[in-house]
Amino acid sequence: MQQLVYAVASKDIVFESFDGEAVVLDLSTGKYFGFSDSGSRIWEALSSGVAAHALVGQTAGGATIRLAELDGFISQLLEFGLLTPAADASAQPISGAFLAELAGTREPLKVDIHDDLADLIVVDPIHEVEEPLGWPAVKQAS
Amino acid sequence: MPRVTLQSLSDYARYVLAAAESAAADYAVTTKVDLPRLELTAHLSPGPLAAAIDQAFVRAPDDRTATGDCRIFVANPNIEGIPVPASWGQAYFTHHAFATSLAEAGLRGNHYHDLDFWQFYDPERRVGVQLMASPEAFPPWEPSAPLRAFLHWEYAARGMRLAHAGTLGIDGKGVLLAGSGGAGKSGTVVAGLLNGLDSVGDDYVLIDAADGVRAHPLFATLKQDPKGFQRLGLKHRLTSYGPLNWQGKHQFRIDDIAARPVPASLDIVALLVPHIGGGEASSIMPVSRKDAMIALAPSGIAQMPGERESGFRFFSDLTRLLPCYRLSLGTRPEEIAGTISAFLARGTP
Structure with missing residues (x-):
């Protein structure tokens, strides 16, 4: 996994940064994700095409980023539907300024999900139809 | 059909x-x-x-x-x-x-x-x-x-926003109170109103962030669950009140309990994230903008249909414009109101 380049999973994933901490919203589900300071930097790097392996061994949150730790973090981002592998993309370079910012972070890699107000998928069996033609094609349903 | x-x-x-x-x-x-x-x-x-x-x-x-x-x-x-x-x-x-x-x-x-x-x-x-x-x-x-979705869409088209937040203020300056259900937002608004502060609304207020941050009133409705209703002394304060609403809450109006008419707007100077503190005294401490954003945005966006991305951007900008604090709520309504009043007078905790 760590050799891969990733991209933001869809156009429905939007994010903003607050004093170096990212908040991500999945517009399609209403789920929010809050990142620690180091998690925010890694999210920003991965979502802009920095290769995962370039991050291993860097300093973040007062420690060295280990492979297993980064793998676990990336697995979470994939599971949450925030990132997707971008097999054909070429890796973007990692800048010295970014590494300095990453080294200045204080918290471990972390992302929290806030889904208590996320959408429920409304499934209404009363209205289920095998091939919905839709209004106004269906004038009367039996 | x-x-x-x-x-x-x-x-x-x-x-x-x-x-x-x-x-x-x-x-x-x-x-x-x-x-x-x-x-x-x-x-x-x-x-x-x-x-x-x-x-x-x-x-x-x-x-x-x-x-x-x-x-x-x-x-x-x-x-x-x-x-x-x-x-x-x-x-x-x-x-x-x-x-x-x-x-x-x-x-x-x-x-x-x-x-x-x-x-x-x-x-x-x-x-x-x-x-x-x-x-x-x-x-x-x-x-x-009523009709709040239409107001949401109309004001969003003008770059303004209905926020799911409470407000308290005095002398034209005010704070936004943001938080999910049960955090103490509505009880704080009522505590402030009962003790001489103004409000331009609880639940849904109109925010214009084009030139500073101003909150305008839309709806007069306030709500309290029976426990809060009792704790805040509303049973004795209100001359009449109807049956519990669909949420099992008492519903009444700002002007039922406000000392003064609802102001036309409040100049918002801070975003407060209330929570039940557990201590007797209230306190106001800095909170990260990330945490303030997560307290403010989700309910405002979830309760208003459509305009999700514009809402996310709007609330992000709003959070960056305001100093953000955690308000730990004490147990006495007059002390909570006094803490907010003193904060507004000083401009800092």
């Missing part, structure tokens, strides 16, 4: 809008509501929604120069020319797909399945329709903040 799918949704919306407008002469009630920079005209039938529209809004005396108007038709098939509402024709319904489909056609909308309740708005023409199966077939939350 006709069915609506994502593919036919915008056609259905335009059909319903046209039918509602064509029947304009057949609505028994026409009411005008003066709101911040907006005159809203509602055409509807007599009944509980007409009463709610008459009662629910704040009618402040000044700062109400309308810079536009909108017309909302509250329609049902008892009105000549209004069709029976269609049903949703697909098994899966997602709010985002629904809103996106309408937005691509320049429209806004909302649907509540259980009642075949539809709301559509054309922001370019500022015309909306709320189509119901009967005059009383609306969701139980509608009377406390």
